[in-house]
Amino acid sequence: MSARPHLSKVALTRILILLGALVTLELLCRTGIIDRVTMIPPSEMFVALWQIVESGQFKQDILFSTYNVAAASLLAIAAGFVFGAGLHAWPRARRVVSPLLSAYYAVPTFVFYPLLIVAFGTGRTALIVMGTIFGVVAMMVNTMLGLDRVPLAVSKTGAIMRLGPVRRLFLVRLPAAAPHLVTGIKLAVAYGVIGIIAGEFILATAGVGKRVSFAYDNFDNKTMYGMLLLLLIGVMLINGLLTIWEKRLHRRFGQR
Amino acid sequence: MKSNRLDHVLLVAAIAAAWQLLYLAAGPNVISSPAETLTRAVELLRTQAFWDNAANTGAAFGMASVLSITGGALVGLWLGLRQFAGDVADPILGALYSLPKITLYPIILLIFGLGISAKVAFGAIHGFFPIAIFTMNAARNVSPVYYRTARIMRLSPAATIVTVLAPAALPEIFAGIRIGLALTLLGTLIGELFASTSGLGFALIRATDIHAVPDITAITFLIFVFAACVNALLHAIELRVSHDG
Numbered sequence: 001m002s003a004r005p006h007l008s009k010v011a012l013t014r015i016l017i018l019l020g021a022l023v024t025l026e027l028l029c030r031t032g033i034i035d036r037v038t039m040i041p042p043s044e045m046f047v048a049l050w051q052i053v054e055s056g057q058f059k060q061d062i063l064f065s066t067y068n069v070a071a072a073s074l075l076a077i078a079a080g081f082v083f084g085a086g087l088h089a090w091p092r093a094r095r096v097v098s099p100l101l102s103a104y105y106a107v108p109t110f111v112f113y114p115l116l117i118v119a120f121g122t123g124r125t126a127l128i129v130m131g132t133i134f135g136v137v138a139m140m141v142n143t144m145l146g147l148d149r150v151p152l153a154v155s156k157t158g159a160i161m162r163l164g165p166v167r168r169l170f171l172v173r174l175p176a177a178a179p180h181l182v183t184g185i186k187l188a189v190a191y192g193v194i195g196i197i198a199g200e201f202i203l204a205t206a207g208v209g210k211r212v213s214f215a216y217d218n219f220d221n222k223t224m225y226g227m228l229l230l231l232l233i234g235v236m237l238i239n240g241l242l243t244i245w246e247k248r249l250h251r252r253f254g255q256r
Numbered sequence: 257m258k259s260n261r262l263d264h265v266l267l268v269a270a271i272a273a274a275w276q277l278l279y280l281a282a283g284p285n286v287i288s289s290p291a292e293t294l295t296r297a298v299e300l301l302r303t304q305a306f307w308d309n310a311a312n313t314g315a316a317f318g319m320a321s322v323l324s325i326t327g328g329a330l331v332g333l334w335l336g337l338r339q340f341a342g343d344v345a346d347p348i349l350g351a352l353y354s355l356p357k358i359t360l361y362p363i364i365l366l367i368f369g370l371g372i373s374a375k376v377a378f379g380a381i382h383g384f385f386p387i388a389i390f391t392m393n394a395a396r397n398v399s400p401v402y403y404r405t406a407r408i409m410r411l412s413p414a415a416t417i418v419t420v421l422a423p424a425a426l427p428e429i430f431a432g433i434r435i436g437l438a439l440t441l442l443g444t445l446i447g448e449l450f451a452s453t454s455g456l457g458f459a460l461i462r463a464t465d466i467h468a469v470p471d472i473t474a475i476t477f478l479i480f481v482f483a484a485c486v487n488a489l490l491h492a493i494e495l496r497v498s499h500d501g
Binding site: 097105110113236 | 263264266267270282285287288291329340343344345347348350354355356359360361363365366367379435438441442445446450451455460461463464467469472473474475479480483484486487488489
């Protein structure tokens, strides 16, 4: 592996840059160039995070948001898969709706949230519906892409082996489409998080987003930055795990 | 071409039908009918207050777009042309891109205060990362033969960028710009929804507070129309660029 030394040098530089940024921020905050009303030093953010986790005072909100994100993601993945597979099987309808699908993420879908509040009230339902609406199209598009890319030879092999429709679906087509399906799942979860947190931020009765916006309103920077840090770590963890899964599948099925 | 137009008519009809059904099922307390919404939208278009808000959102969106395009393209080009810097920055950019920017909004508000600069900054960070990533990849994907040819012709670095790199990478950069600007608009509007004193997002949240369903539906509708127009325009430019290139 001749690329190895270069790679580790790259990784080292990356770590140094990130550490440098953190130290600079800490210094700027400590010396008062960035005042405490704007930002507390990163070290205090970690302390605040630890206190939040240890005291368990926001446990209910964290569970509320986690449940909502999980529900919205699962709904978006299931509905997106069903609709995507349906449209794949019905090309005429697919041609009609394709401009809608390609423009979907170009319009700020989030402006639907006020209407959802009117329809469902400021509870969990409006948030989950928002998260689902946000993520479902990414899953649909990737399901269709995945089913499109199933190689003809693979489908034919399934036919030669006389697999029934159900076994052909589970043993041949879904595994062949898996890389795209995982990309869809990853996007659906990411959009689910954005939809839920943004909704909680703007108008909700509970949740991590609600706590952050409440702390912001009350100049409670310790809670705010602690919760933000918690949110960042959670999101990066989920995203990192899904990315690893995605890369592994892409490598296994010989796509980039 | 003809069946394409038929498809569009079918799509609009299907959306209108679904909307009407939703209205019949949910009732006027939740959503206005398509006809009512159009009437209300036309009424709104005649009021000065609407245009003030639209101008405000437009100004914020415009400034945020300029910032994210110039910043994203410059950073992306630099990273794309320097192998080492690009390798270092690639995963950092990817992580920042996938981060829900909404979490950063309180910080931006604390730095910039309530006003147009916070909206601009929030919109710009939404657009910056996709544009930087697409530009970087575009510059990296330019075939090495082109660079070698440029060197044989003894082009200066500036001439290489203008006459070789830009034409070769432009279609991909434009795809990034289209995605970036969609996110910039989303960022600007979310900023207005959360905390703002003017703009279409602010009008929308105020209408929600007083439960003015026709206004909510009409403003949502107008925002959608505007976003769809911006997208169609950018898409047309993108097609043009990629055909020329």
